[in-house]
Every structure is written in structure tokens, then in C-alpha cells.
Amino acid sequence: MAPHTTIAGLPEEVARNLREHRVTRSMRRPSRVYTDTTDFTSIDYGDVIAVEDRFFLVTSYTKEGRFGVDEQIKPWVPKxxxxxxxxxxxxxxxxxxxxxxxxxxxxVTCYRSPDKEARILELVQGRPHFMQGETLVDAAGNLVRVLVPVSGNRLDKIIHSDSSHRDYFFNELPRIFNQFLGCLEGIGFLHRHGFRHGDIRRDHIFVDRDTGLYYWIDFDYDFYLPEKPFALDLFELGNILIYLTARGDYHPREIMADPTMGNAVLRSLGPADFSLLSQNRVVNLQKLFPYIPDSLNNILLHFSTGADVFYESVEEILTDVRQALKQWPG
Structure with a gap:
């Protein structure tokens, strides 16, 4: 079977909606209909993906970039x-x-697993704190995950404001942590069912603009670490806690650029104050912001190169974060 065909065989309603859509009205070539998505790089803006009697017009593409790197189009993730x-x-x-x-x-060997993401989407159907979706199978047996977008913005985009860090810490962070508890509970739910998120990052949490709820997205990465099967998820949760507490990442360059810190703070830092996962990122935030209480700072130090004890489960992190919230200075 050819990977794509003309639009001649489309149902009448589908063909009409295709003709009338703003995307196809602006095109100088006819749309192609793909029943086989194996060669996804050949599928372009204005083409149709036909799978299990559903017809999807490609209108644009998602983008992603590691922090500090220009965003790249992801041709395997069309809108x-x-x-x-x-x-x-x-x-x-x-x-x-x-x-x-x-x-x-x-x-740690990390890999993409469409099958694992499909199983997670089925597991979390109807649960809060998870992007929703379903999985269809194309004519060549490829899994096509159909995801409902979260109406909102990335968590790391909404926590920044003109307020000082002190104001942020005392007046905004407790509310953010209370919402983030739901995200921690969600990862605990996955772990209890034998799944890992696999790609926990601050840009993989979206905040619904209407409800304020936090949602995990992107479940297709997995990793192989039989000695500590959930360790990478736990350390990446630590990265988010560190980022939320500091309202940013602090490396030596950010410290030197901050007029309230500079050389004095930098000289106070030793190897044990940095992250085990991201080794030039400061974890001992109390040295940067002295008003951070021990109850919170001690949580962060579990993710440092100087740690003697590490978290073994999400439940342990949850317990400590809840206790820190109860003891929040104010």
C-alpha cells in the first residue's frame, strides 16, 4: 500500500472541511492523505493523517529546545x-x-518508547495532573498518540515576575508547592503501577489557565537502570524543586551576575553544594538565600553531590515537602 494517496477517496464531510480550512485554502499544492506514518518527515503542513477512520489535518508543528538552546521543530509531533x-x-x-x-x-540508558506512553495514557485516563489522550494504530502498525492540549502555559514560564526573590519565596512559593504536590502524587501513582515518567523537566508541567491545576505531559521516554529503577525520575523531581525554590537555576555565572551575591557567595560554595545530576548547578540554596529554612534546604541537599542519604520513593519526598510547608516561615 502506498504511504499516501490523494484526497479523492475521503468522506464527503471530511473533504468539505478540508477544502474550507484556512490551512488548505492558502496552499498551492493539494493535500496528501497518509495512512502510514512511518516516514513522518515526508508528512507536511496541510497533509492529512488517516488512522482508524479518523482524519487529522496537520496545521503546524510543536517545538522544543533544551534550556539555552534554540527551539527545534519536532516533525514527529504535529499539531x-x-x-x-x-x-x-x-x-x-x-x-x-x-x-x-x-x-x-x-x-543510564534512556530511550523513547511509544508503547510505554500509550500504556500510560490508558492508565491515567480521567485522572488529574496528566495530559489526556488516546492511541490509534495506522495501516503500518505505528502507534499514533492523539493528545488533548492543556490550555495554559509551562510552569517555568509563569513563576517569573518583577517581585524580588524574597517576596516570591514568602508570598508565592507556598501556593506553587501546594499545587506541585499533585504532580508528585501523580508520579507516585505511575511508580506504583510500574511506570516511570522518564523525562521529568520543568517544561513538561503545564498549568491550566482556568483551573490552575498542574499537568504532566510527554510520557514516551524511559530509562534502564535496574540497580535503582526510579532514581532518574526522583532526581529530576529534585531538579524541579530546586528550580522552583530559587525561581531559576543558579550556576557560578548566575551568582557572579547577581549584585546581591557575587564573589563572596561563590567562595562559600564547595563541591558538596552542587547537584549530583547537573554538576554545576547549586543545590545548597540556603547559601544563596539565607532565609530558606532548614526543613526545605535539607530536602534539596538530598540531590547534592555531598548527600549521604538519597530518596528511595516519591512518597518520601512528598512527606518532607508537606512537612516543610507546615513549617513555612511567614
Missing amino acids: AVDLVTMTNYILKLEFRETFDMRLGQFS
């Missing part, structure tokens, strides 16, 4: 509209990659 209901979705097509990273003494 699309259902040509019957005219509902907007995000599609994730099958894309597999593998890479290694370091976690202290361990080398």
Missing part, C-alpha cells in the same frame, strides 16, 4: 485538527532514539 469534529489535537508519531547519561556512578 492537527480532526476534520469531523474540528477539535484541535497534538499527534505523536513513532520516533525512536537512544542515548546515555550519567547519574553519579551510574550510566
Whole structure:
């Protein structure tokens, strides 16, 4: 079977909606209909993905970039509209990659698993704090995940304001942490069912603009670390706690650029004050912001190179964060 066909065989309603859509009205070539998404790089703006009697018009593409790196288009994650209901979705097509990273003494193999993401989407159906979606199968057996976008913005985009860090810490962070508790509970739910999120990052939490609820997105990464099967998720949760507490990442360059810190603070830092996962990131934030209480700072130090004791479960982190909230200075 050819990977794509013409639009001639489309149902009448689908063909009409395709013709009338702003995307296809502006095109100088006819749309192609893809029933096989294996070669996703050939699928372009204005094409149609036909899967299990559903028809999705590709309207644009999502972008992603590691922090400090220009955003890159992800051709395997198009934005699309259902040509019957005219509902907007995000599609994730099958894309597999593998890479290694370091976690202290361990080398961790990370890889994309569309199958694992499909199982998580089924598991979290109807649960808060998780992006919702379903999985369809194309004519070649590829998994097409149909995701409902969260109407809102990334967590790391909404916590920044003109307020000082002190004002942020005392007046805004307790509310943010209370909402983040739901995200921690969600990862605990995955772990109890034998799943890892696999790619916990601050830009993988979206905040619903209407409800204020926090939602995890992007479940297709997994990792192989049989010695400590959930360790990478736990350390990445630590990264988010550190980022939220500091309202940013603090490396030596940020410290030197901050007129309230500079050389004196930098000289006070030793190797044990930095992150085990991201080794030039400061974890001992109490040295930067002395008003951070021990109850919170001690949580962060579990993720440092100087730690003797590490968290073994999300429940342990939850217990400590809840206790820190009860003892919040005010």
C-alpha cells in the first residue's frame, strides 16, 4: 500500500472541511492523505493523517529546545485538527532514539518508547495532573498518540515576575508547592503501577489557565537502570524543586551576575553544594538565600553531590515537602 494517496477517496464531510480550512485554502499544492506514518518527515503542513477512520489535518508543528538552546521543530509531533469534529489535537508519531547519561556512578540508558506512553495514557485516563489522550494504530502498525492540549502555559514560564526573590519565596512559593504536590502524587501513582515518567523537566508541567491545576505531559521516554529503577525520575523531581525554590537555576555565572551575591557567595560554595545530576548547578540554596529554612534546604541537599542519604520513593519526598510547608516561615 502506498504511504499516501490523494484526497479523492475521503468522506464527503471530511473533504468539505478540508477544502474550507484556512490551512488548505492558502496552499498551492493539494493535500496528501497518509495512512502510514512511518516516514513522518515526508508528512507536511496541510497533509492529512488517516488512522482508524479518523482524519487529522496537520496545521503546524510543536517545538522544543533544551534550556539555552534554540527551539527545534519536532516533525514527529504535529499539531492537527480532526476534520469531523474540528477539535484541535497534538499527534505523536513513532520516533525512536537512544542515548546515555550519567547519574553519579551510574550510566543510564534512556530511550523513547511509544508503547510505554500509550500504556500510560490508558492508565491515567480521567485522572488529574496528566495530559489526556488516546492511541490509534495506522495501516503500518505505528502507534499514533492523539493528545488533548492543556490550555495554559509551562510552569517555568509563569513563576517569573518583577517581585524580588524574597517576596516570591514568602508570598508565592507556598501556593506553587501546594499545587506541585499533585504532580508528585501523580508520579507516585505511575511508580506504583510500574511506570516511570522518564523525562521529568520543568517544561513538561503545564498549568491550566482556568483551573490552575498542574499537568504532566510527554510520557514516551524511559530509562534502564535496574540497580535503582526510579532514581532518574526522583532526581529530576529534585531538579524541579530546586528550580522552583530559587525561581531559576543558579550556576557560578548566575551568582557572579547577581549584585546581591557575587564573589563572596561563590567562595562559600564547595563541591558538596552542587547537584549530583547537573554538576554545576547549586543545590545548597540556603547559601544563596539565607532565609530558606532548614526543613526545605535539607530536602534539596538530598540531590547534592555531598548527600549521604538519597530518596528511595516519591512518597518520601512528598512527606518532607508537606512537612516543610507546615513549617513555612511567614
